[in-house]
Structures are given as structure tokens and as C-alpha cells.
Amino acid sequence: MVADDDRYNLEILSAMLDLRDYVIDTASNCFEAVDCFENSHYDLIRMDIMMAELSGNVAMQIIRALEKSDEEPARIIVVTAK
DSSP, rough: EOSSSSSHHHHHHHHHHHHHOOOOOOEESSSHHOOOOOHHOEEEEEEOOOOOSOHHHHHHHHHHHHOOOOOOOOEEEEOOOO
């Protein structure tokens, strides 16, 4: 999953990953990212840490709390442009 509130970043990252035949979901804010996580399992999450409504740190804590003990934890890469 790619979570970023910058539409340009979502488009670029999605296009790059699509070229490698990865199946991805995108989220334009942290609430969407948490919703996506509740409905799917992800091997990797790339998350912008400086999103407007809810910070990436808080979303990451929520995602960790939602993880099932019998599944491999998702790898989360947090990034920021600042």
C-alpha cells in the first residue's frame, strides 16, 4: 500500500510499482490507510509521515494494534519531504 496525501506522489509511486507488476492499493490520507489495512494484508506499506488529518506515526500505531498475531507484521516505510 502507498499512503500519501500528495496526489502526484501517489501517481508516480503507483506507476513505478505497476511497472514491476506489484499489486498495490493507495490511500490519500491516514484514515484511508487504516481502512485499507483493516480489509487487506500488506507485505509492505509506504506511508507519508506528515499527512494533514492524522499523522503517519499515529496511523502506524493503529495499524500495529490491528495486526493479527498469526500473521507476519507488515513492513512499514515512513517518509517525509521535509
